[in-house]
Amino acid sequence: MRICVSSVGKEKTSPLDARFGRCQYFMVYDTDTKEYKAVPNKGLLSSGGAGIAAAQTVINEKADAVITGNLGPNAMELLRASDITTYHASTGTVNEVVKQYMDNGLPLIDKAVPAHFGMGHRNARG
């Protein structure tokens, strides 16, 4: 099984990034090899559709599950269509949230937040 965690850095001790579309890296944990791999998020620098580009990154990594803070509507739709389960965590490092997931499980994300939720401003025009 491959678990993808939205992360601020590229170490397993890096903190979780609560934003899915605009996180710096995805840390991919393989439960068979017990190894972590850092993948840069394609969505980080995109001018629009960040969640979509991030979802493509995760899909291409053949993830089975995603652990993140919030998901926008487009990313949610794509991950669902690709049978990737999404779990919520709010704080902790990458290896901590993976451990939490493996030991006790994490709550499922079943509802998307509005578009541009993590951008620090609403109603962006342009």
Added chain:
Amino acid sequence: MHIAVLSGKGGTGKTTVSTNLAAVMNCRYVDCDVEEPNGFIFLRPYDVHTKDVSVSVPVIDKDKCKGCQKCVDICQFNALVYTRKGLVLFEKLCHACGACMLVCPGGAIAETERSIGKIDIGKTGSIECVRGVLDVGEPMSGPIIRELKKNVDSSLTLWDCSPGSSCNVVKSMSDCDFALLVTEPTKFGLHDLRIAVELTRKLSIPFAVVINRSDQYSGMIYEYCSKENIKILGEIPFDRSAAVAYSKGELLYDKPPFKDIFLHIAGRLKEEVLCS
């Protein structure tokens, strides 16, 4: 001769100034605030005919798609995603550039038209009134503004732009010979006027300022304009009767004291445009 009316800040009176000036100058009025055009409320054109505005969007033939993701990589707007169930298109992110079609090695992407809004063309007396209307929920104004540009000739035209300094304003202003910047004597008005000035200078379009809702604070606009060497063509006073007329969807140019004010602004605008 094309004149753009813009402001930076919203609600300063672009539509008030441009509809009344169109009436005074007897020239074409184009509302390119396509997200919420309201100039027609005041000019009340009749015999309005409508043209549909469409953009081309890709159609995917899933049987021909081999999943190479070349289209996903080339798309600058993240409108395409290759999921485990095949290629998915987000229509509203697509900018209709056609790059996906060009790079697809299997010919799996074709093009179709999608309507995003319309343009209306009518008349009030001898004034031609044109507006663009973007459908609710559509994010891209550009194609509508482009269509507006195609439907006017070079005769005197006032372009009522959208607020701000976004792509929509830039697109509306480009090819204009002159810009009229409408501001109000508030800190916000001045702040956004500076942005509008910066934008207009960057586009190398000659311009001048009109102060709307002018009151005892107008001095700060004068001070800024004098420092920046910008001409102020006139002031529309902050007067209750203007608000009353506006609330009824009436023009101001035929009511005193506004008649003389708009005639004055129109005269000075013509001089400025000719000298620029």
